[in-house]
Amino acid sequence: MSITKTPANLVYTYIAQRGVVSRAELIKEFSMPSSSMTRLLDELIEGNKLREHGRGSSTGGRRPILYETNPTYGYLFGLEISRIYSSIGLYDMHMNRMSAIRWKMDESMTPDVFLARVQEAVHRFLHEHGLQPSSIVGMGVGAVGPLDRERGLILDPVYFPAQGWHNLPICELLEERLGFPVLLDNGANTALVGEHWALRSEYYQHMLYVHVGAGLRSAVMSNGQLVYGATDMEGAIGRMIIQAGDLSQPGSAINGSLESFVSVHAIENEVRELAMAGALTHVREVRGSGSDGGNGEIWSFEKLLHALSAGDIMVQEKFKQAAAYLGIGLANLINVLHPEKVILGGALLNAHECVFETAVEVARSHTYYYPQYKPLFSKGLLKEEAVAAGAAVMVLKQLP
Template sequence: MSINKTPANRVYTYIAQRGIVSRAELMKEFAMTSSSMTRLLEEMIADNRLQERGFGSSTGGRRPILYETNPTYGYLFGLEISRIYSSMGLYDMHMNRLSAIRWTMDETMSPDVFMNRVHDAVRQFAEEHGLEQANIIGMGVGAVGPLDRERGLILDPVYFPAQGWHNLPICELLEDRLGFPVLLDNGANTALVGEHWALRSESYQHMLYVHVGAGLRSAVMSNGQLVYGATDMEGAIGRMIIQAGNPLQPGSSMDGALESIVSVHSIENGARSFDQLLQALAAGDTVVREKFRQAAAYLGIGLANLINVLHPEQVILGGALINAHDSVFETAVEVATSHTYYYPQYKPLFSKGLLKEDAVAAGAAVMVLKQLPQKNLT
């Protein structure tokens, strides 16, 4: 999909990210003449893209007019496609969530069934909020990788309970069904985009996100931008070698890679389901507690390796294993911190994020907000 790089798009995105800005701030940020900036702001107000938000403090002259984006200028959908569950949210242009829905990804959730669920939910949300097709800017999708983002394909995901998800042209299928633009990225990236947006007042530039669920997924942000490799690297953290001496055999339960020790599937290991293990953990089963503690400790080692290379300011952990028990997060952080180079002079902040389980879908919607399609901002 063609992405607009006009001054209007850049100014709009800048205001959207910062919330409320003055004309003077915009003049410092963009190489435009005073008359050009004034004309652009007037045009964007006339088109309902922007609205005035009162006056700022005076520095000796007239109080400056403040501007913000119009929350009802358009609406965004954010869709998460994951192995255990998927979810979708409807957001306005201020990223206020208006409606949401979640589906369990069981063996019946084929792509066709899933498309029908998404289509029905989009239609339901539009009817509930009185939206026309022209009101919808687009949909962002955060999906389990590996992906081909440019071609909008879900390539070869593992652990999906239903068939048919391989080499799936998800963007094309959704656009045909829904009639508006769709953007794709892996779920770890969109989760990090969502959390970065939620924390934008803190101005973090270097962040690490790690999701520990059926597998391990991670995303990295440097200088406020996502870091991409030559191929989709969402699951690369799972291939980090923690135990040397074992042959690298993806899918093996004992190949020395982090994912073979730290993931929902490694915890289950054919003995009991994850839900059963959670019940035993809550009941104080000492054997199960040790199983989770060991997984958390190895996760801490993996985090330390990443931290010592990437040096993030903020480390956000999410996923079913992290949320299984407070001790998992605490142990992982303790081990990671104890192995962090140059600690305590360098001390990254650890958290479970602000958006938590909503991060993937919300971040997917933010992705659309930051890459508005050309037909909407010309």
């Protein structure tokens, strides 16, 4: 779904981002005649989208009227659809979270089961807060790609535990069940939108977001706007070649892609090989209920975290190795994009502090012009809430 930016939309979004503004500030920002701005503000107030917020300080004349968005004009839902966990949150128009719930994605979470879970959560949140469905402005969805954003489709997600998620018209299905508009973007983009919104008082214009979990996902912001390619590029970072194979063989270099070194699945596979060779020191504590072909234990990410916290040296080394490769991939992106701030998220980054620290150290040591140019690294302010909150912000920014 494409969004047309009207003058009212631009003014509303500007006020929402800054909290409280004066008419004079708006006139200066948008180069709009005073009479036109007054008329636009009056229309937004009459529509209950804005409200007056007292008066500002006098500069010699009358104290100026200040304006802010009306937090109870409507309410927003943000939905995350991911491979490991999904979540939904309810927000007012000031992006205050009112309710939220998170659940694990497993082989039972088919689209029908998932949609029923979302519908149940929506109805429960509305009941808890005494809201009518008509008060909901819309829902934003941040989903695992690849996507067709314009048509509202989840196309062909990899590593999804349940069946039935291919070519899924997620927006249409949600709108039929819920009765309000639904917007779709990939989860990396909505996470970056959410983090940018949370940092709006710091006025970052160039940002990079990288999520490392079952796969790798990234998003880029330039001049305060998301960067889109000719196709959904959320997972493209995972295809970055950092170790070339036999280039005479078509397709062989894919084995040297970043994702083959840096992902939950990559570490699971490597640790499984170590377990089969008897090289782990904490196998007994994390022993699974079955075996891998009779030769090695079934290793899940949860078991890896257990071994990591138990101090298994080999598992720690595998995590640090993955973090170092991630640092190389980050350096490649940073040297091309030159962001002011880099936000790192996902299950792998949050597994242990050494993963974040190692990735950042390697990225910095390979950054061109460092230390004269030093992008800031962070795990973000919203963390696990970033995707859902950013999806809700996506809906807010298309108002009125």
